[in-house]
Amino acid sequence: MTLVPGTVRPRRLRTTPALRRLVSEVRVHPADLILPMFVKETLNEPAPLDSMPGVVQHTLDSLLDAAREAVEAGVGGLMLFGIPEHKDDDGSQADDPEGILNRALTLLRDDLGDSTVIMADLCLDEFTSHGHCGVLDAHGGVDNDATLDRYASMALAQAQAGAQVLGLSGMMDGQVAACREALDLEGFTDVVVMAYSAKYASAFFGPFREAVDSELQGDRKTYQQDPANGREAMRELELDLAEGADVVMVKPGTPYLDVLAEVACESPVPVWAYQVSGEYAMVEFAAAAGAIDRERAIEESLIGFKRAGADAILTYWATEVAQGLKGGASGARS
Template sequence: MSLVPGTVRPRRLRSTPALRRLVSEVRLHPTELILPMFVKEGLNEPLPLGGMPGVVQHTLDSLLEAAREALAAGVGGLMLFGIPEHKDEIGSQADDPDGILNRALSLLADEFGEDTVIMADLCLDEFTSHGHCGVLDSTGAVDNDATLERYASMAVAQARAGAHVLGLSGMMDGQVAYCREALDAAGFTDTVIMGYTAKYASAFYGPFREAVDSELKGDRKTYQQDPANGREAMRELGLDLAEGADVVMVKPGLPYLDVLAEVARESIVPVWTYQVSGEYAMIEFAAAAGAIDREKAIEESLIAFKRAGSDAILTYWATEVAQRLQVEAAGHMSDRDARGGR
């Protein structure tokens, strides 16, 4: 039996690879990928991370080498996290010009200038002996306003070191406005603030704790968002925009695609997503077990962020995916040339 005349056939647009490429609603591009990188003080060689196969804690030398590789692949930006040898209650290394993160920022800024976008994680958790993202009060709770003072000092130090974008990941109330005021007062009016608008208290950060040698005991539920809450993210978005955020972030990615889509619909500034360590690890370990096709799963996960409205994606696969996209683009051109196309 044939279909009645006029029956719509959506499959027509799926019939060849060329047609599917032509009608693709979203697509990946290397410049929309951002590579998170860890640099650790005191290392003599890169240190592989057990929970994140293929990811390492870098030395300054290996950081520079990996950055060059990322830029050659067309990756749009580099997000740096620093791990100091010395940690204390207030994270004093975080705004020290000789601290590992600020030295790494200066190294990349001197090497690449404005050829890429150099980003800095602006948070205290990598630098504190207690592992929290802020300063603790006498009861052991995170003191929001005292933490803002530390963030402002970090913002100026990171901008002075050469960071183009500051990623405010601590989820303190008022952090965007406080850092903006400090940056402007110090003359860094062009330094971009990326607010971690919707950062959830997620189980998917597990491997990251290894990556930054976290000292955290307990959790961060008093300042990171409750996974049960979606409307709260929109409240945070309104506050970050009012305070002057230039870019906003949703983190993690895949478990919060609904939040990402809503933020993307409402935001008047670019929206980014962080594909976090646990998301990375799930795909890597599932692929290693033979349960999924690794490359296809990576691509599908990134496409999901784009489809939900993300303008750029922080992913530990940034260089690998960018290289693959370059090869695919070159292959399409070679095939076309071989057929006599002009």
């Protein structure tokens, strides 16, 4: 059968790699990518993670080397997570100026200056002996309001250490307002507050537990969102914006692209997405088994985030992808 003259042929715009590039609706740029990094106090050399091939827990020295590599590749920012030698019920190392995370922040800011954006995870789970994101009450539940006091103290410590963006990932009610007020009262009015507005109680966080040596007892379903709920994310967004969030986040990414798209449509501030450890691990292990094309799968996943409306993406592939884009190696649309 021959189509009649005048028939619309969408395939015309797909005929060559150059034409496909020209009509691409979204693009991934190195500056859109943020690299999550783990630094562990007790290490003498980087420690590879079995559940996240290619990702390591860093020493301070290796952290600096990897940060410089990322900046050279054009990565937009670095998000730091710290694993202390000592953990306790209140996560006392989280706001200690000599704590591993705050030392790492100062190291990177002193070396890199404003050549990139230095970010800090603001949560207690890496620092507590029970692995929860807040302090516990007498009954073993997470005490929301007592946790806000700890978050405010962490915000000041991280700002003093040189962090330019604070990633409020604990999902406590009122966390944005508590940290914003603490920062402003001490003159840190330029420090950016990034709210994890929609962070779900997800199975896809599994490998992250190894990355931060988590000692979690139980689960986080009383404060992270139910995976079944989408409208609830919009309520969280509204509250975070009212409290002064400068950036909002959806986490995880791929299972919640519908939420990401809706948040992006409604948010007047930048919207970021976190391609979490489980998403990363699935691609790496599937590629190692020969089930998928690794490079194409990575790029396709990032394009999906951009298409859904993410302005920036936290991904463990940030440096690798940025290097490929810088060298013209990107090929998902070729």
